Amino acid sequence: MSVSSRSRPLVVLTTGEPAGIGPELALMLAASGEALPATLVAVGDPAMLAERALALGLAVELDVIAPEDEIPAPRPGVLPVWPVPLRVPARAGVLEPANGEYVLETLDVAIAACRDGRAGAMVTAPLHKGAIIDGGRPGFTGHTEYLRDACGVEEVVMMLATDAALHGIAAGGPRCPLRVALATTHLPLREVADAITAERLERVLRILDGDLRRHFGIAAPRIVVCGLNPHAGEDGHLGREELDVIAPTLVRLRRQGLDLAGPLPADTLFTPRHLEGADAVLAMYHDQGLPVLKYAGFGRGANITLGLPIVRTSVDHGTALDLAGQGIADPGSLQIAVTLAAEMASRKG
Template sequence: MTAQAPVLALTCGEPAGIGPELLLMLAAEGVAGARPVAVGDPGLLAERAAALGLSVELVELSPGEAVPDATPGRLPVWPVALRTPSRPGVLARANADHVLETLDVAIRACREGHAAGMVTAPLHKGVIIEAGHAGFTGHTEYLRDACGVEEVVMMLATDAALHAERPGWAGGRSLRVALATTHLPLCRVADAITAEGLTRVLRILDGDLRRRFGIAAPRIAVCGLNPHAGEDGHLGREELEVITPTLAALRAEGLALDGPLPADTLFTPRHLEGVDAVLAMYHDQGLPVLKYAGFGRAANVTLGLPLVRTSVDHGTALDLAGTGRADPGSLRVAVALAAEMAGRGPTQ
């Protein structure tokens, strides 16, 4: 008997953004290899579907109820009510708690075995902070705290099929870029690069490449922090004093690590050949390269959690909300990747 496709909880994200319509577009097309369930307000989804002329039947369920096989034109929903009506492109602070509740419902469904993973549509950090959640910095950190783990790793991965179309780039396979630090002001990055932090991040990255991506012996290329990877200490000493000794200690544990390498030359076909993932020291060191290579055909992954979580590679696109011009390509990649990861069993 063929195993059933995994149930994936798809949060709608910021209700004024493109998240709800991306879920509807995907449902209208149909999904192979997964059984997606939207986590959001059914009324909002119905309104957005009608406005965009999408024929999608919404089926309200509760977590734990049987989720049917994916059928084009049908979308199961775990209802989470809006706090106030939402209009495309118009943020409402009152709905910040609604957005966080959708995350809580999806996390709980994964932890209780009702879903094999979760996929998140984009949220708007600013409106959540302005609504009173001053410490909120994003999905990644919220999931870390909700799951009670000490450290998680943010990684973006492109659709491998994209590189098969571009011979030479990334060896014809998925480009994966993980981050040593995530949503920090640039002035705080250097102080955040510590031996302890790098050790935790690289152990998680290596472990989940094995467990979640089925790579038996992952090879990881590590960026330096400074231009030219510090130029032997003349352009900064973090490589000499922190990064290089940490990599040496981890190599003694059996991790296959290259670096620290200058980021301006690491992201070239020759240096990426045979590399399974790149670790960048900060957000805008690695992600602009990945998004240039595969924006719209990449997914965000949170490693180190006791559940599977992927997301889109873009933001809320308030200017596109309600126009029907949003592209569900990244959501499609995120769902496929979550289904693939869920198929390899529990993380921990």
């Protein structure tokens, strides 16, 4: 059945690293009976999910169905599952690199469903990069880059947002400052400066501007851009990337109609004066912008991959191996990610 023929979009949820909290978050969401604006189907090993539900005392019925079959209407306490078998048995909190390929297969199933129109969006529970690398994929750097390559696009943009930002847009409310995108994603810090090129910045800013319009309904996005160096380079005394690359790129794009502020020092950018009226912040690297956002709303936000031909959201946290199997993980971020994916899919459709 096509997505357009459904009363609500089909959202495919990959259950992530089987030793982490991803499987139990999916089960918790189903057990809660919380009404979602989507028809949800999980991708994972049904036996592992059943074992985890039993261990945690979660009353969840697993409805195992083939990807080509009809998804039944949502029912409280029922989780439809597209089955993918584990490579080796999984234990909560104990990584098994042999299951790295299992995690990637769940992603491939979800990507295929979105690309061929069977699903309107995909949501990913956290994976463990180290386990996938140790399992035989030495070049693996994360969900974002894997999705980029699988969809055959040149550039994607990672953006995280707090629930206040997401709900503000959904309700037509005021602009919210804590929507943070990244110019580079999973790179060692020593490689970041070389990766900040005029070409990359232009691609990232055009994707960010375009998808804020397309997915979030913002008619004229205002984007505030961080500098790379302390004090945004201090007029070249602390680095020249701002003078040679970032500022000239912003000037050129402003002339073409993009509303861009900066480059501004990251240590003062995240203050009310600079964030007033901003729709998003573009940080130059992962740990420049995300710690601020996660401090403000950890567990209450979502990760969105911009620039893809499909809709993908994710939780704002990792595998939390130390919490896995204890029943104390919080499914709040997953619920936000599913709701956002459904909203984006409906807007896209």
